[in-house]
Amino acid sequence: GIQVEQSPPDLILQEGANSTLRCNFSDSVNNLQWFHQNPWGQLINLFYIPSGTKQNGRLSATTVATERYSLLYISSSQTTDSGVYFCAVASNQFYFGTGTSLTVIP
Amino acid sequence: DAMVIQNPRYQVTQFGKPVTLSCSQTLNHNVMYWYQQKSSQAPKLLFHYYDKDFNNEADTPDNFQSRRPNTSFCFLDIRSPGLGDAAMYLCATSRDPLGPAKNIQYFGAGTRLSVL
Numbered sequence: 001g002i003q004v005e006q007s008p009p010d011l012i013l014q015e016g017a018n019s020t021l022r023c024n025f026s027d028s029v030n031n032l033q034w035f036h037q038n039p040w041g042q043l044i045n046l047f048y049i050p051s052g053t054k055q056n057g058r059l060s061a062t063t064v065a066t067e068r069y070s071l072l073y074i075s076s077s078q079t080t081d082s083g084v085y086f087c088a089v090a091s092n093q094f095y096f097g098t099g100t101s102l103t104v105i106p
Numbered sequence: 107d108a109m110v111i112q113n114p115r116y117q118v119t120q121f122g123k124p125v126t127l128s129c130s131q132t133l134n135h136n137v138m139y140w141y142q143q144k145s146s147q148a149p150k151l152l153f154h155y156y157d158k159d160f161n162n163e164a165d166t167p168d169n170f171q172s173r174r175p176n177t178s179f180c181f182l183d184i185r186s187p188g189l190g191d192a193a194m195y196l197c198a199t200s201r202d203p204l205g206p207a208k209n210i211q212y213f214g215a216g217t218r219l220s221v222l
Binding site (some may be wrong): 014030031033035040041044045051059086090092093094096097098099105 | 108196209
């Protein structure tokens with residue numbers, strides 16, 4: 001199967017700071033999604049981004065498919081951004097990354 | 107509006123007592139997935155249905171079964187829950203498991219299962 005590694009595993013930020021989360025994957029994929037898992041456990045879709053760059057408010061993501069990585073940028077972080085961020089990739093099935101646990105402190 | 111709905115949100119069962127978790131969707135998606143997520147781990151795919159075709163992951167224990175009576179509903183049956191089955195169970199849907207831009211997954215809020 002495809003190996004999906006995320007870094008860093010844990011991140012603590014002061015409110016207002018910016019951050020970059022990384023997702024590396026070991027093979028070609030036709031789907032890459034970024035999710036935010038909130039403290040209640042729900043996985044919220046952030047981006048569907050198998051290639052290219054997208055932006056949604058304070059969040060943006062870039063996937064360089066040829067180099068097999070994706071980046072999630074969070075700008076001006078807020079306490080509500082806390083939670084676990086997962087990337088998931090798919091070729092013939094889905095593989096979740098190891099996750100980045102983000103804590104934003106006031 | 108909730109598009110993938112899981113009931114109940116919290117379920118408590120006794121060791122060895124069968125339990126059923128339910129998932130419904132209003133998206134009319136072909137594919138429904140069940141994941142198990144234990145504390146501080148990534149979700150792990152148990153199985154999925156593509157329409158009526160059932161696809162089991164190789165390492166999913168026989169204790170876990172699934173039913174999909176129609177497009178909208180899918181059930182997860184745990185025949186004899188053990189303490190190690192306590193976890194969050196997540197249901198997801200997508201239009202297609204393989205087609206580019208068709209296999210975006212949408213998740214429900216999950217059911218957190220406790221086994222006493």
